[in-house]
Amino acid sequence: MQSRLIYNSYMTHILIWNRAVMTAPSTSEYFPQVQRAAVVLSFLWFLHRWKTNFFTNAMANQVTTGVDRERLSALDKISSLSLMVLGVMALAEACGVAVQSILTVGGIGGVATAFAARDILGNILSGFSLQFSKPFSVGDNIKAGSIEGQVVEVGLTTTSLINPEKFPVIVPNSLFSSQVIVNKSRAQWRASVTKVPLRIKDIEKIPPVSEEIKAMLRANPNIFLGNDAPCCYLSRLEVSFAELTIGCNLKAMRKDELFAAEQDILLQAARIIRKHGAELGSTQQ
Template sequence: MSINLSTTIFHNTIQEYLIALAIFIISLIVLKAIRTVIFNQLDKLAKKTKTDIDDTFIKIIQSVKPPFYSFLAVYFSILTLNLTPLASKIFNAILIIWLTYQVVIAIQILINYIVKKKFPGDKKDRAMPELIGKILKGTLWTIGILLILSNLGVNISSLIAGLGIGGVAVALAAQNILSDLFSSFSIYFDKPFEIGDFIIVGTMMGTVEKIGIKTTRIRALQGEEIIFSNQQLTTSQIQNFGKMKERRVIFRLGVVYQTPTEKLKKIPHLIQEIIQAIKLTRFDRTHFVKFDNSALTFEVVYYLQTPDYNKYMDIHQAINFQIKESFEKEGIEIAYPTQTIYLNKN
């Protein structure tokens, strides 16, 4: 029994249906072949290179599931058919939604890669990058939904205006919270201090333990936790000892007025030898600077090549001990506040 290919069924002939079927099969084969070729090439490239960007592209390709290729093949095939307006709208809507979804997923994978690459950090320092990633993803999904609605014929102008008014209302209601939020962005990107740094803010001082979205927490020397709002930190003057590569140390010592000039001239050289013999120090200068009331005063300056405060105290103590030992050997007497009273017998 022969089939008449010109027979019309639902506004299309059998021949047109067969052509659409052939286009569907060919499109499906071509799309899957393209995916396989691209995937294989990227996989080979990933094995040859040390970078992980190619692994990210592989994830993007893997995020496109087989049903999407099947739908694309169906869509290409129905372009040759005469569909009702309702059917055309349905297929176009599905295509727009699905394409937008896949693009958003692909960009989301890239955002995750960039955030992890640019802001490695440890688990304690992951709050800010994760927040940035969530904000970017939320913005991306919002744009995607608006694009879908716009392509489906929905007037989004009033919707955008409503969102704008709502955003202004929320911003006014949460003004302090948003100020702290933006201040946390400023702290994270500008990095005036980092976790582990010892900082002084006004009369408060301690080691930074956590930089949060709204507050920053530091541990004081006495052991208590001090909590600052991020806005307060961005508007305050901060002394950061964690950024200090070397510490400049300046101190003065005095010897008695009875010290002979020859021994006074020896003191700068004695102190220089003491400091230069100690590791992690860099001698700068020693000078006889002043005739004080009860002492001939010398000023000593040296640099400590470590920011560690305990190490500084240990080294400075060692210098003081050696200065006293050296002065005792040389017969140089360290001064202390004294008064000499002369009595006139007449």
Template structure:
């Protein structure tokens, strides 16, 4: 077919140089290669200009689609050109199967289309998790779950299409998969448990990538780096990667401090019993200081009251919440609050209490009868 198309084009060349008739198929192959190269250059130039133009205006889907399929289409051009060369070779006595070109086009097109689909899904995931041009950011965990599901669908469809094109009965494979799935399910219970555990994490979203989580049931604490279908990777605070099977999260309680709205300051401050008369004013001044503090959330519960009589001190409780949830900033605020409490106590001439004990010795206690002298014989015996 290709040779029939090329004959009218090459006829004037062969008429002028009859000797070239002996090299007809070689010239046809060279023309195909030149056309492929020219088409590739034109395609690169056109798509590059389109991408630049589309990047300046919305919607972004056009740019994402064109950027994703650019390399696959460029490869498809060369696959089609190579298949045409194989047809030329097979019809001119070279040891190439007559069906090689057709099979290459068929399977190559399926694989390249699937590759383009996977690239488009990855590009969309990257764009929506790292927003540009002021677009709203999509939750990274949700985007990752949707992208993985779509990629799995593309791979399965591409695989079934390749098998169908190869003459394999897909219906038989699906029927076998239904029966064999039961045996595989028993053999891979842990794998399936982790898969559905990961699915529940994606659906319930108790945490997402970037969250700080910890479990009171297990020694798990750190920042979530990646949520896979089988494992979740957590980076602990001592910079050690921790890999947790997803099935674990179905059986443990998970605390997510990253979703806290405030952090709590909870302290007991002890003042000496000698300063009991000053405790009321100290407590009032501490409460007023917290009410005026710019980093304390006054809309949350605040308790500053004398709380208990300790063994060596009168203790008042300081219970309040900071506006920030940042770990480092919280400690800086807590330090400032505690230093101001100390200043208030010292400004009233009071002191912090130390663990002390007071020993009272009663006066006028009868010490017992006066000791009587020893008999003379016993004294003589002692002086021997």
């Protein structure tokens, strides 16, 4: 019994040794590929860490403005995507995969895939264009066609807005390439036109009222006097009323400040009208 156990153990060792001898040559063939793959992965890791540290330090710099930070963020995303694609191709080549042959054979399939994904590619290309041309930035109030709101985020494929009703709106980037974009936040001034009806019997008082209102507008610190001077004139004459038009350019300001400035102009104009003995009229015929 003991001799049989010794025999079985001996035969087991012989079989294991023969298997190891048969397997060792085939395993050694993969050592160069493993070494090349390790070198590629190490180099990719070094590039990734260097890229991350570079963009982190650049965006943390106090001298960098908000627009520059957005452009750096876009470059960070693009470089990460490029590094991933090149890394996969380099790793495949290091492992002995013929990437060029795969790309050549898959050319027809790639065309079909690109045609099917044309909307996604269009959004990505439009996203790149938005990141570098910068027609608007985060925080700007814009209008593009029927879409209007404040920009919250400019992504690679979509842009997030908050509309005037405070609802989130996700817009595909390709939409902006076919629409006229109005960026209200970058305007140096905003036109304000108000029409005030006066009684028809106060028509003789309109010239002094108009002159004093124009003087009030020129002295108002919220009025932009760069291009067009403030105006106040008789714009309409009906049987029951005379219409006085007050126009000016208000400086760029927040929405609440804009409403407060327009209210202040109307209140001062009403005081001037009453000061000259005139009264507001009715537009009812």
